[in-house]
Amino acid sequence: MELSLLFEISMLLTSACAVLLAGWLLWQGQRQRAMPALAGFAAMMALWCAGHIAIVQQWPVLGIALVLANPLMPMFFLHFAVQFVADGSKPLPAWLQRGKLLPVLYGVTGSIILLSWLGGGGKVISSSGFSAFFVFQGIGWLNLLYTVLLGIAAHLILWQGWRIHSGNKRRSIVAMFLAGGWGLLLATSFVFPSLGLNWYPYPMLLLPSYLLLLVYGVVRYQVLAINAFANKALLWLGMLLLVLALMALVSALLGQLGMQALSAVPASQLWLYSALLLLLSAACYQPLSQLARRLIYPGGQLDESLLAHWRAELQQAQSWQELALRAGNLLSARLRREVSVQLPAAGDTATGLHILCRRDSSGWQYQLTGWDDVTPGYRLQGEVFAALLLSSCRILEQSLKLADAERKRLDQQHLVELGALSAAMAHELRNPLNIIAMAAATTPAETRGHIQQQLKRADRLIADLLSYSGQLQLQCSRLPLKPLLQTILSQQDWQGVQCQLKVPDGLTLYADSYRVQQVLINLTDNALAFCRNQAQAQICIETQHDNGDILLYVHNNGPAIMPQQHNSLFQPFVSKRAGGSGLGLAIVRRIMQAHGGDVCHRTDLGWPVSFELKFKQQPSALSTQIQDNIND
Template structure:
C-alpha cells in the first residue's frame, strides 16, 4: 500500500506538471519568461516519471530520467533571470552575464547529465516496501552538487529582484521563495536512502502541491486568468482526492462485503480508472450543461455576448425614463412580446400593475435594488428564465444609474456653490452701491406731488425687493430646523397679500407639523403664493389651494392660472428665468435653494388636475 501511494503521488505530480506546463506555454505569448517556467514543469514531470518507471521495473529508463535532474534548476534559473531582469533596467554585472550566457549554462547542465549517464551516476536498491528505489553513486553526487549550486544561483537572482522590485512583482518573488522552501522540504527525503538512511519518503507524497503552489504563486499576480483557472480547478482537485479515498475505502471493505473479485484488483488500477472517469466527466461537463439547457429551456440562448450587450445598453441610459424605454425594448425583442418596465424609486408610490401583460418591477430597498416578475406565470420556462436574467441586470443598472445621478447632482451642487460664493461677493458690493443712490432718490421725492411720489416709491420698493432677492439667493443658507405647525403658519400669511378676489384655500390637517426652519419655510410659501398671485389675480374664479398627500411629506401649492409652457419646464428653477413682467426671476430659484438646504425638493406637477402645481417634498416624516 505505501508503495502504491508513492507511485500514485508521482503520477499525479507528473500529470499536474504537464498540464500546468502546457497552460504556461500558451500564456508565454504575452510573457516570454513563462517559456522557461514551462520547461521547468516538463522536467519535473520527467523526474517524477523516472520514479514511476523504476517502480514498474524499467530501472534503466528511470535512472536516466532522474539523473536529468540538473536541467530542472537550469530552467528555473532561466525563468528567474527573465522574470526579475527583463533587460530594461540596470543590474549587477553577474546578473547581466547570466542573462547573456544562459544558453551556455544549458550546455553545461546537459554535459553534466550525459556524464552522469555514462559514469553510472545512480542505481536502485530495496527500501522498506519498495523493491527498487533510486540512490546516487559516483558522478551522481557531482550531479547533485551541481543541481544545488544552480538552484542557489537562481535564488540569488530572486534575492536581487526582491531588493529592487515592488508591488505584484515583489509579491510573486516572495511566493516563489515560499514555494521553493516547501519543495526543498518535500524533496529532501529523496536523498536519505543515498546517504544510508532507511526511511520511507513520506514528504514526497505531497509533491503535487509543490508544482501547483510554485506556478500559481508566480502567475497569480501577473496573469489574472490564473486566479479564475485556480478557482475552477480547486473543486475538481478536492473531488479527485475524495474519490481516491472513497475508492481505497471500498476496496478495503470489499472482501468483508463479499466482493472478492474487487478486492483482487490492484488499488492503483482502481485509482487510475477513477481518474480517467473524472477526466471524462470534466471534459463532458460543458457540452452536457449546454445540452441540458436546450432540453429544459428550448430556444433560449443567453450567451455572454448577449448579456454584455444588454448591460452596456442599459448602462448608457442617461435618466430613469430612458432606462425604462430602453429596457422595455431590449426584453421585448428577446421574448417576442411587449414587456412593461416599472421602476419604483425611494419615496415613490407603488406603480399600478395591469392585470394583463408582462411586467418587470424594480424597486429600491434598504439593501439595494430588487426586481420582481409580474404576469409571467403562464409563459414558457425559457422566457421566464430570460426575464429573470434580464431583471437581475436591470436591477444592477438601476443601482449604477442611481449612483451616477447622485454624483452628477453632487457635482452640480459643488459648482453651484462655487458660483454662489463669487456671486455673493459681487452681490454684496452691488447692493451697497445701488442702495445708496436709491436712498438719495427716495429722500428727493419728499417735495413732489403725492401721485408722483407714490409712483416713484413703488418702483424704489420693487428695486429694493429685487436687491434683497439677489442677496438671499447668492448668500449662504444654513437652516435651523424646529417643529413648525403648517396650518398656523399659512394662516399667518393671509394678511400679507392683496388677494384681489382670489380665493385662497388650505386643506392642511391642523395637527400637521414640519421639521424645518420657520423663517426659511415662510419665504418658500411667500414666494410661491406671490408667484401664483401674479398670474391669477383679478381673474374671475381665480383660486389658490394648498394641501398635502396622504402621509404629509409632500405639500402642494395649486393655482388655476395659465399652464406653464413645456419649453420652460427644465429651466423653471434656474435664476433669472421669469414668466411675468416685473419679476426678478429669482423667486423659484430661491425656493429650490431653501428646499435643497433642508434636504428636500421642489418640482412642478401637471398631473394632479390643476394647470399649475408646485410640490414640496420634505425628507423627514411629519410629526403630529
C-alpha cells in the same frame, strides 16, 4: 501492491502532470516572458521521472541518460528566477543584467551532462524494494554537486527579488521558497542508495505534490485562470481520496458478507478501477453538463460574450427612462418577444413579459411578471438579465447622486458669487437712489409721486435680489397660520377681488414667521396683479393634511399660465408680470426648500392657477437656529 509498482505509479503521475503543466504554461503564459522557462523546468521534471521508470522497466541506458540530464532542471528554474525577478519596475543587480550569464551557464550545464554521459556518471544496482535503481558514481557526483549549486543560485536570486519586490510578486517568491523546501525534503531520498543506504525512497512517492505546489505557488498570483483550475483539481482530488477510502472499506466488508470472489480482488485493482472511473467521470462532466443544460433549458444558452454585451449596453444609460428602454430592447431582441421593463421614474409600461425593478429597505429587488407560461430557457435568460439590470440600476443610482451633488455644489458656488455681487450692487445703487429721493423733495407733487413710485420699485428689486442671493437664516417656531394669513390679507389692496380663507382655527406651522410672510405676500401679490382686472375675480387660500405634513394652496381665477412657461416658473429673472423683478417665485422656492418643504404649480385642482406649498412638520429635524442654504 509492490513497492516498486507504487514507485512507478508515482513517477508516472509526476511525469504526466509535468507534461500537462508544461503545455499549459506555454499556452497560458504567452504574455509573461518567465513562463516558458518554467515550462522547461516542468518538461525536464517529466523526463527525469521517465528516466526512473525506464530503469525500473530494465531500460538502463535510456534511464541513466535521462537521470543524468538532471542539471537542466535547476538551470531552467534559474532562468525562470532571473526573468521572474527582473520582470517589473525593480531592476536586478548589474551582474545579472549583462545578458551573457545565462548562455554561459547553459553551456556549462550541457558540458556537465555530456561529461556525465561519457564518463559513466551513474549505474544501476538493486536496492530496497527495487531490482534496479539509479546510483551516482565517478563524475556523476560532480553532476549532483553542480545541480545543487544551480538550485542554491536560483533561490539566492529569488531572495534578492523578495527584497526588492512587494505585493503578489513577493507572495509568489515566498510560495516558491516553501515549495523548494518541500522538494528538497523529497529529493533527499533519491540519493540514499548512492550513499550506501539500503532504504526505500518513501518521500519520492510524494514527488507529484512538489511540482504542483511549486507551479501553483508561482502562477496563482500571476495567471488568474490557474486558480479556477486549481479549485476544480482539488475538488476531484478530494473525490478520488474519498472513493479510495470507500473501496478499502467495501473490500474489507465483502468477506464478511460472504462475497468471497469479490473480496479476493486485490485492493490495488479496486483502487485502480475506481480511479479510472472517476477520471472518466471528470472527462465526461463538462459535455454531459452542457447536454443536460440544453435539455432542461432549451434555447437558454448564455455565454460570456453575450453577458458582456448586455452589461456594456446597460451601463451606457444616463437616465432611468433610457435604461428602461435599453433593457427592454435588448431582451426583446434576444427572446424575439416583446418585453417591457419598469424602473423608478421611468413610468409604467407593463405589457406582456415584464420586469419590475424597485428599491426597498433591503436594497434593489426585481420581479418577473407574465413569465409563467414561457419555456424554462426563456425564464432563465430573464432571471440572468434581471440580475444584470439590478447591477446597472445600482450604478445609475450612484451616478445620478454624484451628478446631483455636483449640480448642487455648482448652484451653491453660483449663489455665493451672486450674493457678493448683489451686496456690492445694493451698496452702489442705494447711494444714488437716496440722492435722487432727496433731490425730488423740491419737485412738483405729481413729478415727486412718479419719482417716489419708481424709487420704491428699484428698492423692491434690490431687496428681492438680496433675498434670493443671500443665505437664508431661519428662526423657526410654532406660529398660528390663520391669524398670520388674516394679517397679511388685511394689508392688501383688493380693489373688488373676492378672497376666501379656508383655514381651520388652531392650525400651526413650525416655520420662520418672517420668511413665511415673504412667501405668502409674493404669492398673493402675484395673484392680485393677474386677476385684479378680471370680472368676478377670486382668490382662495386653503389647507390640507398629507401624512403629517401641511399643504397650503393659493388659488386664483386669473388667466392660466401657458404650458411652455411651466418649466421656467421658478427660475430667477423670468416674469409674466409687468414691472415684476422675476425673482418672486424663485425666492418662494428657496424659502420653502430651506424649510425642508417644496412649492409647485398645479393645474388639476379646479382653478386656472394654483400654487401648492408643502410644509414639513417634524420639529426635531429643524433646530431653532438654522443657517441653511437651500442648495445644501
